[in-house]
Amino acid sequence: ETGVTQSPTHLIKTRGQQVTLRCSSQSGHNTVSWYQQALGQGPQFIFQYYREEENGRGNFPPRFSGLQFPNYSSELNVNALELDDSALYLCASISAGGDTQYFGPGTRLTVL
Amino acid sequence: GESVGLHLPTLSVQEGDNSIINCAYSNSASDYFIWYKQESGKGPQFIIDIRSNMDKRQGQRVTVLLNKTVKHLSLQIAATQPGDSAVYFCAEKRDNQGGKLIFGQGTELSVKP
Numbered sequence: 001e002t003g004v005t006q007s008p009t010h011l012i013k014t015r016g017q018q019v020t021l022r023c024s025s026q027s028g029h030n031t032v033s034w035y036q037q038a039l040g041q042g043p044q045f046i047f048q049y050y051r052e053e054e055n056g057r058g059n060f061p062p063r064f065s066g067l068q069f070p071n072y073s074s075e076l077n078v079n080a081l082e083l084d085d086s087a088l089y090l091c092a093s094i095s096a097g098g099d100t101q102y103f104g105p106g107t108r109l110t111v112l
Numbered sequence: 113g114e115s116v117g118l119h120l121p122t123l124s125v126q127e128g129d130n131s132i133i134n135c136a137y138s139n140s141a142s143d144y145f146i147w148y149k150q151e152s153g154k155g156p157q158f159i160i161d162i163r164s165n166m167d168k169r170q171g172q173r174v175t176v177l178l179n180k181t182v183k184h185l186s187l188q189i190a191a192t193q194p195g196d197s198a199v200y201f202c203a204e205k206r207d208n209q210g211g212k213l214i215f216g217q218g219t220e221l222s223v224k225p
Contacts (some may be wrong), residue, residue: 002155004155033211041218044215045211056209056210099144100146100161101158101211103155
């Protein structure tokens with residue numbers, strides 16, 4: 001196990017709703033990245049948080065937003081959900097000065 | 113454009129044989145490469161990584177080879193076991209893009225007993 005935890009495990013929402021996903025990073029890791037993985041695809045980078053600030057973003061619209069807290073845990077918020085937002089959402093934590101990203105088990109989001 | 117591609121979507125091997133999973137990347141400026149294993153319903157699990165100033169790195173039963181001339185990355189698994197059955201992803205990172213990993217589509221490895 002990586003020590004990265006995510007909640008909830010599964011979630012079902014309807015179009016237009018908002019969702020918040022949570023991630024607790026591995027102890028001592030101060031950087032968290034979020035990824036979206038559609039079925040049968042590789043993960044796509046959403047954004048990264050370091051010291052409570054976003055410091056890198058992929059090709060995702062502004063309705064995808066996040067937060068990082070002083071304990072390095074993080075949230076991913078998605079507003080105005082669309083059917084195509086159905087995916088596995090992964091967070092990964094990185095140690096200070098390190099390269100390796102350790103992933104959590106993911107949250108499976110289904111949008112109906 | 114950004115892409116890390118895999119040559120084969122599926123690979124089937126006999127238990128005990130060696131497996132080789134290949135990956136092509138498009139940007140010669142990539143600094144870091146990593147292989148992940150993903151089992152059904154789980155998050156990607158780190159296998160091995162390599163920086164661009166190296167051409168080979170070995171772990172336990174796994175070896176990663178990097179050929180920068182042809183922008184090719186491979187993962188070799190020795191004595192493949194049924195527990196190795198999973199989807200394998202290569203990913204690349206460029207140091208000037210922070211933590212952004214660019215993943216390929218994945219190769220599904222199936223190990224026959």
